Amino acid sequence: MPPVAPVRRTAARLAALLIAALALGVVIAPLSPASAAAPAGLLAAPPGDHEGGTAALRAQLDTASKGWLDARAALNRSVSRQQQLAAQLKTINAELGVRDTKVGEIAAVAYRTGRLGTAAALLSSNSPEGFLDRAAALQQVAAHEDRALRDLIDTRDEATQTQAALNGEIQEQRKQVAVMAKRKQQAERALEVANNRPTTSTGGGSVQGTSRANATPAPRNADGSWPAESCSVNDPTPANGCITPRMLHALQQAKAAGFTRYVSCYRPSGSGEHPKGRACDFAAQKGGFGGVATGGDKTYGNNLAAYFIRNADPLAVLYVIWYKQIWLPSSGWKAYTGGNGDPSSDHTNHVHLSVY
Incomplete structure (x- = not known):
């Protein structure tokens, strides 16, 4: 059996070490970054997860709010694009009106005067010089009329494509509004579960x-997203x-x-x-x-x-x-x-x- 005095001294030392360790633990445990280096007199936040609610609730709120913000950014982009397309379509339609009128005038002149065949117009020339001048004029008129007709067709095609893009943006906006509504419902449902009662x-x-x-x-990013x-x-x-x-x-x-x-x-x-x-x-x-x-x-x-x-x-x-x-x-x-x-x-x- 060992002497009593050494045992008591060892026990005392162990107790002292234990007390010191416990004291040290009390100091260290609360020193999460939320409370470390807090100025004198400040009551730092307690350690651990003290935000209230649950991890599942915060995950739901995080996902719902992010999704809502993303959908709103997409909606804003779509609205901006729709405005650009509407302005573009207005300009195209105005140009289409001008070109449609021009082609109509060409058709009206042809109807009133009757289209002389190229050979007949050339044979009516009184001289070789007149023949060449008449040929050049006919070629210029034909090229002008052909260009006017092609411009009209191209403008109509552009108007059709722009209108289709505009309709697509409207559908995109409806989709994003639906996403926003779904995310809103997700967040509020999560709060209902957490609060154990309907949210008001x-x-x-x-x-x-x-x-x-x-x-x-x-x-932000160039498109307005985060x-x-x-x-x-x-x-x-x-x-x-x-x-x-x-x-x-x-x-x-x-x-x-x-x-x-x-x-x-x-x-x-x-x-x-x-x-x-x-x-x-x-x-x-x-x-x-x-x-x-x-x-x-x-x-x-x-x-x-x-x-x-x-x-x-x-x-x-x-x-x-x-x-x-x-x-x-x-x-x-x-x-x-x-x-x-x-x-x-x-x-x-x-x-x-x-x-x-």
Whole structure:
């Protein structure tokens, strides 16, 4: 049997090491990028997936909002193309009228005068010089009439093709409108399942904000669609990590508009857009993510949410979550009750922004 004193000293040392390890774990565990390097006095977001709802819900909202934005961009392209084709068809029809009149005049002259055969016209010449002049004139008239007729036929063909393209654009628009309706239904159905009740529109007025600032649009493709982006730029918030260039743009625009309170973006764990660098949480309180925002802090959150909604199109907003509500580009404000009863998952202490 070993001596009692050494055993006690070993046990004491093990206990000390265990306490130190546990203490260290308490410090390390919450230091997800959402809370690392938070300034003194700030209440950083808790670790893990604290956005409320479920991974399935966020995947549905992500897919539905992306699909809706893609369909709207395609619809806008089609509408623009339709306008171009309509203007083109108007010009063609005007030209067609002119050419149709010209050919009609040629036909009328031929009917009144009767078409003299080429040989008869040439034989009526009184001299070799007259013969040659008459031959040249007849050739010029024939070429002019032939060109006028060909121009008329070409213009009619172009008008037919343009009208067909115009009809095609109208069909394309109907298709994209149907896709938008389907994506809207998908998002709202996902919220119904999550909220365990039918979604109801709040009329877009449940979050009253006074922000009137306009954001500089994020870069788009030439056709108006959003380019694919990866988590490729440094996250400038205390969360560190990475975000997409479009998320960085939205963050910078919000700060330029005066929304400069604590923000946390990248988070390696959980579901949704945070691990993809496409989401940021904007604290409503000056001290960071604290309790339920009230008074001036709630007003700050209202104004920030209103800013993102006002600039949803230039900033490629997928959705905004604030104060147990979610704003979707397809549907406006809807109830969002998937939280756990705490300020973070209920989004009563921060505004969540997700971008395309």
